[in-house]
Amino acid sequence: MSTNIRILRICQHCGKEFEARTTVTKTCSDTCAKRAYKARQRAAKVEMSNQQTQQIKTQPIEDLKAQEFLTVDESAKLIRISRRSLYRLNERGELPFVKLNRRTVIRRSDIDLLFDRPAQLLEQSRPAPVLLSECYTMKEVMQRYGISEKALYELIKRNDIPKQYSGIYAYVPKTRIDELLSYTPIQS
Secondary structure, eight states: OOOOOOEEEEOTTTOOEEEESSSSOOSSSHHHHHHHHHHHHHHHHHHHHHHHHHHHHHHHHHHHHHOSEEEHHHHHHHHTOOHHHHHHHHHTTSSOOEEETTEEEEEHHHHHHHHHSOHHHHHHHSOOOOOGGGEEEHHHHHHHHTOOHHHHHHHHHHTTOOOEEETTEEEEEHHHHHHHTOSOOOOO
């Protein structure tokens, strides 16, 4: 059935202007129609391949989510943090580990509880920051009290003295340091 309609269109495949006889014509010729069809088929195959690849990549994470007990490596992969960060959570008492023979195991429900805990509990556990004017830098402490760097860091770690960072400098509260090192300071 021929029509007398003449519409100027632009080919969706090659981009050339052509005169269409129907309102639904999308390509300028049979060749462009075939090429556009092949391009759509190719794009569909690429999309399907991408979906399969994504599914293969997420499958191990889905398997980990289904397990009740995880190793440290599996937990780190699931949460997407380092092993050392997991050990720090354990040291602070926020994430309990269980040692079974030579393997360390973490309960999946404990990991979930870690994220269910309100943020205010985390804020309560942190000490309030001290003004930097009421703090020493590490270098000032070493000069004032004649203590080595290693001894200072051991003292800070042993007595749980909070450190604050501003730029590249670490600061410690003057009152805590003065209490611990209340010997007569070396005058320089």
